[in-house]
Amino acid sequence: MNQQVYLVGGAVRDALLGVAVYDRDWVVVGSTPEQMLAQGFVQVGKDFPVFLHPKSREEYALARTERKSGVGYHGFDIAASPNVTLEEDLQRRDLTINAMAQDAQGHIIDPYGGQADLTQRVLRHVSAAFSEDPLRVLRVARFAAKLQPFGFTIHPDTLALMQAMVQSCELAHLTPERVWQEVVKALSCDKPSVFFSVLRQVGALAVLFPELERLFAVPQPPQHHPEGDAGVHTLMVLDAACALSDSLEVRFGALMHDLGKGVTPEALWPKHHGHEAAGVPLVSALCERYRVPKKMQSFAEKVTLWHGIIHTALDQQGAPYLKAKTVLKVLKGCGALKDPEGFNKILLACEADAKGRTGFEHIDYKPTAFWLGVLAAVSQLNNQEILAQGLSGAAIGEAIDAKQLQLAHEYMSAITA
Template sequence: MKIYLVGGAVRDKLLNRPIKESDYVVVGSTPDELLALGYQQVGSDFPVFLHPETKDEYALARTERKSGQGYTGFICDFTPDVTLEEDLIRRDLTVNAMAEDEGGNIIDPFNGQADLEQKCLRHVSDAFCEDPLRILRVARFAARYHYLGFTIAPETKQLMQEMVAQGEINTLTKERIWLEIEKSLADGAINVFTDVLAEINALPVILPPLANHWSPDYSQEIATLLTRVAGENQLIIAFCLWLKEIQPTEVKTLSERLRLPNAYVDALSLFTTFAPIFTHNQAPVEQVLALFNQADVWRRPERLNLFIETFALLGEEHSALARKLQSAATKTTAIDVQAIIKQGFKGAEIKQQLARAREQAIAGIFE
C-alpha cells in the first residue's frame, strides 16, 4: 500500500498558497484493509475514507468509465492493481493531476508543473469532456488564479465550448451550479468566472438574466466594485453587486433555477428593487418608507443594514445617500408606538399615525 498527497494541495503548495485541505490517494489497497486500520468509510459511489486521527480524506486509486449522461454517469474500478497514473489521468487539469509521495517527491506524469510555470489551465485528457461539472470548475479556477495571470489553454476552452453545444451542461444540478458560483464569489473574482462562461456560450444556459447585458466593460465595472467588498457579509454583497442589473422580476426565477439560500434571495430582491431608484443624493419619501417596510427594518434591521452597506459601495454619491438612509432608519425605528396609543388612537388609526410619523421622520432628512 502506498499513499500520495494529490490534487489541490500539491498545486497550491507549489504556488506557495495556503492549503485549505489535504486529499490523499491510496494505491494497492482495499476497503477492508483501510477499515481494519481504523479509517472510516464515507463514500457511497466509490470508497473514500477519513483518517482515524486527522480526518483527511483518503480515496482508493480508481479508474472511471462513462456509463451515462451527466457528471454522475460513471462506473468506477478501485481494485488494488489501479496505478497512480491511471488515477491521475482521470482528473480535470494538469495542474490538479500531480501527486507527492511520503518522501516529498513530486509525481507529475502530465506536466502540471510546466503548466504552473506557464500559468496555463489545460485539460489532462479527452476524458475531460465526460464530466460537465468540469466546465464550471475550470471557470472557477480561472477566476481564483486570475490574479497570478493564469489563463485557459485554447484547446481546453474549445473543448468546453463543444461540451456546452452538445448540451452536457444542462445535466448539472442546481446545487452543484450554485456551489461553484459560491466558491467563485469567495475567491473574489466572480466577474472572471462569468467571462469564461460568456466566452464558451454557457452563460445563457447557467444565468440567462445576466447573459442579456454581460460585456467586457460591465465585467470591468464589477471587478472594480469587488475590490471594495469586505466584512462578514462579503459573499452576499458581492452577489448583489454582480447581479445588480437584473430586473426584480427575474430574482424569483433565478432563485428557483439555482435554489439560492434565502439570505441571498432577500438581499438581491431588495437591492434590485430599490438601488436603481436612489440614483441621486435625494430619494422620494414614499420609496424610502417602502424600502424600510420591505426590509422589515422594524424587526430585522440587519436586512436594511446589508442593503445600505452594498449600496454605499456603488460610489461617493451613493455613499452619501446611504448615510441618510441610515439616519432615517435610526429615527423611524425610535418612534414610540406606545406614545401614539397614549394619545388616544385606536385600531387602524394607530397604524396610520405610525406611518405618518415615520414619513415625517424620513422627510426631515430627505426634504
C-alpha cells in the first residue's frame, strides 16, 4: 500500500472559515512506525504512533481506529495499521467540522458533512462514538466559545448526547489536568462565558464547578446589579475582563471573584456582606482540585478577598473614602509594593467587576487611578534613609510602616484639597 499524507482537523476547518492557520496536523495512511522512522521522523506518542517531521516538527499520526474498552478517555484500544482508511480515522473524531481532510492537491475529503455544517454554522458530533470520551463535553463547549464570532450553535442531538454523558457520570473519569487544559483554552477565547454557559446547559457545570453553579439564581442588590443573578454577573465580568486584558490571570480572577455569594444564607439575600472573605476558601478548593498553578491561584484569591474594598476607595464626589491605614493594608495584602505589575492586573479584574453589570459596561472606573497614584506615592520610600537612622530589629519595620502611612496620607490629602 502506498503511503498517503493528509492535512486534517483544525487546520482544514480554519482555512475554510478564513481563519489564520498556525498549527497543522497530518494523518498518514498506509504506513508503519518502522517506515516513518526510516524517513527520519521522531516518534513521540506512547499510546499510539505519533511522529514529528524531521524538519517542520509538525505532528504526523498514523491513521488509527479506537474501540472503547474501559472508562474515561484512557479506556480505548488503539489500532494503527496500514489497513486503516482515512474515512475510518476521521470517523473517530468529535465534530463533523473537525473530521475533514485535505490531500496534497488541495482537494477536501469530507465523508461526514463537515463543509455543510460549516456553512450552516452547526457543531454536530460525527458518530455515536462521541459519547465514549467525556472530554468531548468540554471540547464542544470550548468550540462553541471559540467559534462564537461566527455564530455557531450546537446541534440539538449533540446537546442531548452531552447531557446523557453528564447524567451517566462519565465526567467523573476526567483527570484534573485535562479539565484545566480545556479551561485555559476556553479562557483564551474572546468570549469564554459561552464555554461555561454550555457546560451549565448540559449539566456539566454543577458536576465540575459546583462553586460557579451555586451562583445562578442568587439575587444581588438591584441598585448595584440590574442584571440581578450573581451567576449572570460572573459571566458578564469574565467577558468584561477579556475586553480589558489578554492575561489569563485577570480572566481567571474575574471568573472566581464572587464565589462567596454562592454561600450567603438566603435570609440575607440580596445583600452579600462578607462574601469576599467567604469566597477565598472556595477559590482555594477549586484551584487545588484542578491543580491550578499556584501563581494563578494566589492571584485569584487576592482578587476575591480585596475587590470589594478596592471598589470603595473613593466617595461619590471622587474624594478618598478609606483611611490611610486601610489603604496601606490593601496595598500590602495585594502584594502591590513587591509586584506593581501584579497589582495592576488585580485592578483590571476589579474594573471588569465594575463593568460586568447591566448598564455599567462603559463606566469610567475611577478607583484605578487612585490606587496606582497612592502606590506610586508609597513606593517613594527610601529604605536607606530609614536604615541611616541607626534603628535595629523590629524598630526598622515600624519606621518603614510609619513612613509608608505618612506618604499615603499625604497623597490622599493632596488629591482631596
